[in-house]
Amino acid sequence: MSGPVEQSIYERARWAWLAALAVLVAAPFIGLYPIFMMKALCFAIFAVAFNLLLGFTGLLSFGHAAYLGAAAYFTGWLVKTAGLSPELGVLAGALGAGLIGLVVGLIAIRRQGIYFAMITLAMAQMIYFVWLQAPFTGGEDGLQGVPRGNLFGLIPLSSDIAMYYVVLAVFVAVFLGVVRIVHSPYGQVLKAIRENEPRAVSLGYDVDKYKLLAFVLSTTLAGLAGSLKTMVLGFATLSDAHWSLSGEVVLMTLLGGMGTFAGPVIGAFTIIGLQNFLADRVGAWVTVIIGCIFVVCVIGFRRGFVGELLEWQRRRQRAK
Numbered sequence: 119m120s121g122p123v124e125q126s127i128y129e130r131a132r133w134a135w136l137a138a139l140a141v142l143v144a145a146p147f148i149g150l151y152p153i154f155m156m157k158a159l160c161f162a163i164f165a166v167a168f169n170l171l172l173g174f175t176g177l178l179s180f181g182h183a184a185y186l187g188a189a190a191y192f193t194g195w196l197v198k199t200a201g202l203s204p205e206l207g208v209l210a211g212a213l214g215a216g217l218i219g220l221v222v223g224l225i226a227i228r229r230q231g232i233y234f235a236m237i238t239l240a241m242a243q244m245i246y247f248v249w250l251q252a253p254f255t256g257g258e259d260g261l262q263g264v265p266r267g268n269l270f271g272l273i274p275l276s277s278d279i280a281m282y283y284v285v286l287a288v289f290v291a292v293f294l295g296v297v298r299i300v301h302s303p304y305g306q307v308l309k310a311i312r313e314n315e316p317r318a319v320s321l322g323y324d325v326d327k328y329k330l331l332a333f334v335l336s337t338t339l340a341g342l343a344g345s346l347k348t349m350v351l352g353f354a355t356l357s358d359a360h361w362s363l364s365g366e367v368v369l370m371t372l373l374g375g376m377g378t379f380a381g382p383v384i385g386a387f388t389i390i391g392l393q394n395f396l397a398d399r400v401g402a403w404v405t406v407i408i409g410c411i412f413v414v415c416v417i418g419f420r421r422g423f424v425g426e427l428l429e430w431q432r433r434r435q436r437a438k
Contacts (some may be wrong), residue, residue, distance in 0.1 A: 121146065124420055130431070131380070134342075134380075135380070138349075139290070142155075142159075142286055143286070145282070146278075146279050152278040152279060152281070153185065153278065153283045153350065153351075154349070154390070154391075154416070155211075155280050155282060156281065156285045156322050156346075156350045156385060157347065157350065157351070157390060158171060158387045158390040158391065159285050159286060159289045159365075160343045160344075160347040160350065161341060161345075161347075161386040161389070162286065162289060162338075162382065162383045162386040163288070163289055163292050163341065163342060163343040163346070164182075164339075164340055164343035164367055164370075164386070165344065165367055165370040165371055165374070165382030165383065165386040166293060166296055166379075166382050167292075167296075167335075167336045167338075167339030167340040167342075167376070168181075168182050168302070168336065168340065168367045168368070168370075168371055168382065168384065169295055169296075169376065169378075169381070169382040170299070170332060170335060170336045170339070170369050171332055171333060171336040172368075172371060172376060173313060173371065173376040173377035173381075173382075174300050174305065174332075174376070174377060175308045175311060175312055175328075175329060175332045176307050176312030176313075176315075177234060177329060177332070177333065178231075178234070178235045178313065178368075179234075179235065179238040179336075179363070179364070180235045180236070180238050180239035180273050180361070180364055180365075180366055180368075181222075181238040181239045181240075181241055181242025181243070181245075181335075181364055182238075182242075182243070182320060182336075182337070182340055182357065182364050183242065183359050183360060183361065183362075183363035183364040183367070183433065184218070184222075184241070184242035184245040184364075185215040185216075185218060185219055185337040185340040185341045185344070186245065186340045186341065186343055186344035186359070186363065187216050187246070187249060187344060187354070187356075187358035187359025187360075187418070188211075188214060188215050188245060188249075188341060188344070188359065189211035189212055189214060189215040189246075189340070189341030189342065189343075189344035189345045189348075190344035190345065190347060190348040190354035190358045190359075191212065191248075191249060191252075191254075191255050191261060191348075191354050191358075191359075192210055192215070192341075192418070193207040193208055193210065193211030193213040193240055193264075193344070193345040193348045193349065193354075194207075194261040194264040194353070194354040194427050195254050195255075195261060196210055196211070197264055197265060197267065197348075198261070198264045199254070203267060203269075203270070204266060204268070204269055204275060204349055205269055205270060206266045207345065207349070208342065208345040208346060208349060209345075211341055211342075211344065211345035211348070212338050212339070212341040212342040212345055213341075214341065215337050215338055215340060215342075215344065216230055216334050216335075216337055216338030216339020216341060218245065218337065219333055219334045219336070219337025219338065219340075220273055220330075220334050220337075222237075222238065222241045222333075222337075223329075223333035223334055223337075224330065225237060225241065225329045225332060226238050226241065226333075227326055227329050227330045227400065228326060230315075230418075231313075236354075239361065239364070242364065243361065244358070245359065246359045246360065246361070249356060249359050250356060255354075255356075257356075259353075259354035260335075260353055260354055260356065261353060261354045261355075262352070262353045263349075263353070263366060263423045264348055264349065264352045264353060264354070264382070265352070265354060266281060266349055267354070269284060275349070281349070281350060284288055285346055285350065288342070288346060292339055292342065293379070293383070295370060296336070296339075296379070297379055299335070300379075304328070304331075306330050307323055307326060308329075308332055310323070311323075311325050311328060311329065311331040312379055319397065325421075328425065333380070343371055344358060353377060366389060369389060369408070370382055370385035370386045370388075370389050371385055371422075372385070372412070372415065372416070372422055373385040373386070373389070373411070373412060373422055373423065374386070374422050374423055374424055375421055375422030375423055375424035375425035375426075375428075376421075376422060376425070377425070378422070378424040378425055380424045380429065381422050381423065381424040381425060384423055384424060385422070385423070389408060391405065392407070392411075393408075394410055
């Protein structure tokens, strides 16, 4: 029974994603503000990266903002001061975040549960202190005036439309890459670790190596999101590396649906949309409103938006 049911859900999801992609492609021409859309797409990449670690591997990191912030500073400084082209700056920022993730992962990956989460938070706070004190980051003022430059020396990214389609292309590539990873044999091992780590060990898998690779992949993609965000907005600040941003990406993932592909994307657009829409209307109360939404989500639909929708579709198909 589950085969036809899952196939039907898969077909509907494919058409939904094609429709969503069409909307994203047409977004600049249907009245959607390009800067807002680019910021939302950057955080969607961030949430997808985090979901690879939490939703498909079962590792809760409380310090993922450290990697987004690190890449933001790396890219900003390399493009503004060292004169690197935007594509090399973004690549260097993502790789730098991945290297930091490798160091943190080697320390944290041997622990589980709350101990792993607390180690990632502690390491992230140490990294945050480095950005606060380092001279090239600008301290509390941040790194300002990062130029977009020309992509491959040909495409002027000063145009919001051109920059938007670059960010959209990177988002689509990241999303499809994560889908491929999860459906690969490596991804199936990650799911086995998430469901029952002792059993995965008994089957002969070196779970520490699998988890470390997942951690590095996740931090590298988080860094890619931070690099793109710096290129879009033209600055990097301490808020990019603050622990509260790590909490926001957890909220995005849980609100949309942990362990689903669409969930983190929808969660990111929801949170960024609420922040932009409510900021000028309710001020600091936006945090309270988002917190209330999260509480309602946890109590009312614990699988998140997409998780509950998929479960409802499964029940409906089985009832036929």
